[in-house]
Amino acid sequence: MPINVRDIKAYRKDEKAQHALLTDEEKRRIIQNSLPAPIEQPSVSGLSTKERRSRLGVRKFMLNQLHLLIFALMHGIFSLYIRIRQACNLVRYQISSILYYHHATPQYIQRDVTGLSKKPRHLSAVLRSESRRVAVDLDRLIDETAELATWCACAEIPMVSVYEKTGILKKHMPRIYEATTQKLAFYYGGEHPTLAVSSPHKDSYSSPDMDSNMGHLKLHLISAQDGRESVVDLTRTLAEMSQKGKLSPQDISMELIDNELSEGIMPEPDLLILFGPNVQLSNYPPWQIRLTEIFCLNDNESFGYQVFLKALRNYASAQMRRGK
Amino acid sequence: MSDAVSLIRRFVLESPPGEWAIKQLRGLLIGALKQGPVPQHVAFEMDGNRRYARNHRMETVEGHHRGFEALARIMEICYQAGVKTVTVYAFSIENFNRPKYEVEGLMQLAKVKLEQLTTYGDVLDRYGAAVRVIGQRELIRDDVLEVVDKAVARTRNNQKAFLNICFPYTSRAEITTAIKSTVAEYLAPPPPKNTPFSQTRIRQNILSRQLNGHDPLPTIRDNSPEKQPHIETGVDAEGQGDVDEGASSSTTLPPDSPPLRFRGGSDASSQLPNPETITVDTLDKHMYTADDPPLDLFVRTSGVERLSDFMLWQCHQDTQIFFLNCLWPDFDLHHFIWVLLEWQWRLKQSEREEGPARRRHGKPRKLAE
Numbered sequence: 055m056p057i058n059v060r061d062i063k064a065y066r067k068d069e070k071a072q073h074a075l076l077t078d079e080e081k082r083r084i085i086q087n088s089l090p091a092p093i094e095q096p097s098v099s100g101l102s103t104k105e106r107r108s109r110l111g112v113r114k115f116m117l118n119q120l121h122l123l124i125f126a127l128m129h130g131i132f133s134l135y136i137r138i139r140q141a142c143n144l145v146r147y148q149i150s151s152i153l154y155y156h157h158a159t160p161q162y163i164q165r166d167v168t169g170l171s172k173k174p175r176h177l178s179a180v181l182r183s184e185s186r187r188v189a190v191d192l193d194r195l196i197d198e199t200a201e202l203a204t205w206c207a208c209a210e211i212p213m214v215s216v217y218e219k220t221g222i223l224k225k226h227m228p229r230i231y232e233a234t235t236q237k238l239a240f241y242y243g244g245e246h247p248t249l250a251v252s253s254p255h256k257d258s259y260s261s262p263d264m265d266s267n268m269g270h271l272k273l274h275l276i277s278a279q280d281g282r283e284s285v286v287d288l289t290r291t292l293a294e295m296s297q298k299g300k301l302s303p304q305d306i307s308m309e310l311i312d313n314e315l316s317e318g319i320m321p322e323p324d325l326l327i328l329f330g331p332n333v334q335l336s337n338y339p340p341w342q343i344r345l346t347e348i349f350c351l352n353d354n355e356s357f358g359y360q361v362f363l364k365a366l367r368n369y370a371s372a373q374m375r376r377g378k
Numbered sequence: 379m380s381d382a383v384s385l386i387r388r389f390v391l392e393s394p395p396g397e398w399a400i401k402q403l404r405g406l407l408i409g410a411l412k413q414g415p416v417p418q419h420v421a422f423e424m425d426g427n428r429r430y431a432r433n434h435r436m437e438t439v440e441g442h443h444r445g446f447e448a449l450a451r452i453m454e455i456c457y458q459a460g461v462k463t464v465t466v467y468a469f470s471i472e473n474f475n476r477p478k479y480e481v482e483g484l485m486q487l488a489k490v491k492l493e494q495l496t497t498y499g500d501v502l503d504r505y506g507a508a509v510r511v512i513g514q515r516e517l518i519r520d521d522v523l524e525v526v527d528k529a530v531a532r533t534r535n536n537q538k539a540f541l542n543i544c545f546p547y548t549s550r551a552e553i554t555t556a557i558k559s560t561v562a563e564y565l566a567p568p569p570p571k572n573t574p575f576s577q578t579r580i581r582q583n584i585l586s587r588q589l590n591g592h593d594p595l596p597t598i599r600d601n602s603p604e605k606q607p608h609i610e611t612g613v614d615a616e617g618q619g620d621v622d623e624g625a626s627s628s629t630t631l632p633p634d635s636p637p638l639r640f641r642g643g644s645d646a647s648s649q650l651p652n653p654e655t656i657t658v659d660t661l662d663k664h665m666y667t668a669d670d671p672p673l674d675l676f677v678r679t680s681g682v683e684r685l686s687d688f689m690l691w692q693c694h695q696d697t698q699i700f701f702l703n704c705l706w707p708d709f710d711l712h713h714f715i716w717v718l719l720e721w722q723w724r725l726k727q728s729e730r731e732e733g734p735a736r737r738r739h740g741k742p743r744k745l746a747e
Contacts, residue, residue: 062447069443082498117409124410132719281694282658289557289661293564293653303562308554332724333699340694344550344687348699372683 136353143353150360156205158241163208166363170370174324176213177206178346180338181357182330183220195223198357200233203273205362207238207247213272215320219336221277224253231259234273247271254280254319278337280319285341288314315341325349327365329357347372404711408458411715414722417674419463419667420456421689421697424449426680426705433705439483444707446491455711457505457539459718463670465542467688471514471551485522488545492529499532506538512666513547514555542667549690556664556691560656563664568651665691673697675721677714679706698724 064080156162167173179202183191199216206214216223223230231251238246247268252258253275288311295301316322322342328334328350335343349365390396424445431441449466456464468488474481495502495509502509511526518526526545662668673692678685681703685693693699700717702709 066443120406121409122413124406125413128407128410128715128719129414129723132723136720136723282661282691285553285557286656286658286661289560290653290656292557293561293656296561296565297650297653303558303565306554306558306561308550311554311557312550333701334696335694335699337695340690341550341553343685344548344690345684348683348685348701368683 140353143351147351147354147356147358147360150364151356151358154360154363156208156359160208160241163205164210167209167366170366172370173209173366174211174347174369176215176321176323177211177325177327178215178217178323179327179329180217180336181223182336183218183222192222192226196226196230196233199223199230199273199275200237201357201359202362203234203249203271204237204241205359207249207269207271208241209366210269212270213274213321215274215276215323217276217338219278221279223275224256224277227251227253227256227259227275230273230275242268249273251275254284274320276320276339281337281339284315284319284339285311288318311341315339322346325365325369327361329354329361331355345374404455405458407711407715408455411718411722412460415725416460417718417721418461418671419465419673420461420675420677421465421467421673421693422449422452423467423676423678423686423688424706425678425682427707429680430705430707438480439487441707442484442487446487448707448709451710452714453541455714457507461539463540463542465544465667465670465673465689467547468543468545469513469547470687471517471546471548472687474517474546485519489522489525492525495529496525496532502533503536506536507541508533508536508539509541509543511543511545512552513545514551517546540670542670544688547666548687549685550687552666553661553691555666556661559664560660564651564653564656567649661691667692675717676700677702677717679704679709 068081154166156166181195181198183195195218202216203214231249234249234251235246238249245268248260248270250258250260250270251273292301292306296303319339320342322344323346326338326343326346326348328348330350331353333348333350347369349368351361351364354361391400427441427445428438429441430444431438434441453464469484473484492509509529511530515523667673667689672695673689674697676689676693676697676699678700679702681701683701685699698721700720702713702717704713
């Protein structure tokens with residue numbers, strides 16, 4: 055693409071006139087001027103190229119060294135920038151965590167949430183676990199899940215799903231149920247919303263049927279197995295069915311797959327909160343997040359209420375155009 | 379005051395020596411980036427053309443044209459940096475809902491640019507760059523489809539750099555198509571395996587030895603030619619024995635399957651491939667990006683923090699996703715360089731973290747050996 059201004063202007067005028075202004079030659083000239091040099095492949099020809107290359111070798115070597123120097127410089131500057139940014143963000147998040155502390159009172163949370171124009175109906179979060187010392191981590195994960203569920207209950211978000219890559223949360227559903235009920239009781243003090251803990255292909259634990267008028271919260275637990283693997287499982291089932299003649303490939307449509315995955319695994323979340331420093335999906339179910347607002351606070355390594363609140367605020371101000 | 383400053387700036391930057399200096403600087407920066415790891419497959423979601431047009435008070439279609447210029451700039455940068463595959467989201471199936479004149483304008487833009495690509499195909503040949511258009515072909519208008527096919531065919535032989543244009547594309551449609559084609563593939567019997575040893579001859583050998591009375595007759599449960607008429611009567615009994623034949627690994631046949639007749643040649647099994655062999659890789663191979671390296675970097679401009687049905691299947695593992703606030707026509711090296719630097723930095727960080735973990739796992743294994 056032309057880089058100098060004269061060529062750009064000429065190109066744009068020509069474009070407006072349906073490419074009839076400039077002749078073919080002029081167009082080629084513009085193109086040649088601005089194209090990069092093609093990256094050469096090492097050639098297998100004889101000595102002559104070797105001789106030529108050895109003479110230019112010094113120049114290339116100097117250029118290479120210059121590049122290395124600039125590379126080291128850029129990364130030096132960048133590490134400095136990142137450290138400064140991380141430090142600043144850490145301070146900011148600590149301050150906001152103090153300012154926005156929820157005090158374990160539903161009223162504070164509700165006050166924070168009332169100003170929002172729209173709230174997600176299904177919130178999802180990705181929790182990270184360190185691969186070593188799983189037992190200690192399990193307590194931390196259960197605690198975080200319980201807290202998140204409680205905040206969602208206070209903010210009147212009806213469904214929350216927690217994704218944890220290794221699936222360790224799914225194995226301890228009763229513990230999670232207890233921990234969350236305890237936290238709910240702690241926050242609310244008396245009557246609290248009813249809770250149902252579920253996970254794909256398993257029965258759910260729910261409160262005995264005391265229908266509280268404080269609402270109901272559904273906590274869904276998913277893991278990496280419910281991501282690509284579930285799509286693969288569905289493909290296997292469909293292949294078997296088609297081999298037995300119960301279904302033809304033409305019958306497979308987006309709606310069919312969507313139905314199966316939404317009911318069997320998880321419906322689409324509206325908001326996805328990542329509690330890590332950068333946006334990496336780490337095997338989160340791919341089918342369901344097509345229109346999900348992804349929120350990640352830069353350089354944030356902590357799990358805190360301020361992240362949750364910022365995510366909700368962000369979601370409220372996001373525009374959903376749906377392609378139009 | 380600001381006018382004077384901007385005037386001076388333009389004067390300096392847009393003069394020939396100024397532009398030469400900028401060009402050299404860009405080349406230097408990209409060459410320097412190449413010293414570190416470079417992402418092999420980058421995806422761009424080109425968002426923000428219409429907002430750009432509104433901000434600069436031009437027509438929406440003009441905004442898209444500026445967007446195309448930005449695309450050309452970015453592709454040049456990626457090529458120089460050594461990125462092998464660039465995937466861009468040109469048009470979504472949902473965009474068909476936009477006002478008609480805009481869709482028309484976009485189709486016209488696509489036609490014109492692709493025609494130019496075909497005309498200047500020799501330029502692309504020098505770089506070894508190939509253009510691929512992926513997506514639901516049946517939704518493209520016929521005249522545009524013609525141009526698309528010509529452009530793709532013109533650059534098909536280039537193998538060094540790839541540009542995937544997603545037009546029109548939704549990730550869910552891609553996954554559905556992949557599932558459909560996988561299921562269709564598993565509906566067809568596998569091609570006969572060519573081994574140098576003929577199973578018929580081995581069987582006949584065994585049979586002839588037994589018929590000569592030397593060994594007791596074992597129950598031969600394969601479909602040898604003499605046993606054919608028996609197969610038609612007893613389905614399950616014969617079916618169970620076919621464990622050692624061909625590709626079938628299911629040991630029982632479903633009771634309502636049609637009675638097994640002559641199984642098409644003794645070297646081949648017309649038993650269908652087992653669906654249990656479908657894995658993530660199978661589906662990967664049926665995606666539109668089957669030949670491309672895994673997605674390393676995903677960039678979305680204009681501040682929207684969604685994936686919007688783009689590359690959902692490909693970017694759900696380790697791909698680093700960056701949401702930038704600038705609009706797509708403004709996207710240039712000075713935005714992209716920060717993205718690349720951060721990508722390289724995070725890669726180094728994760729390698730550093732994995733290093734001690736790997737060493738820790740490596741030591742016990744060595745002791746065990």
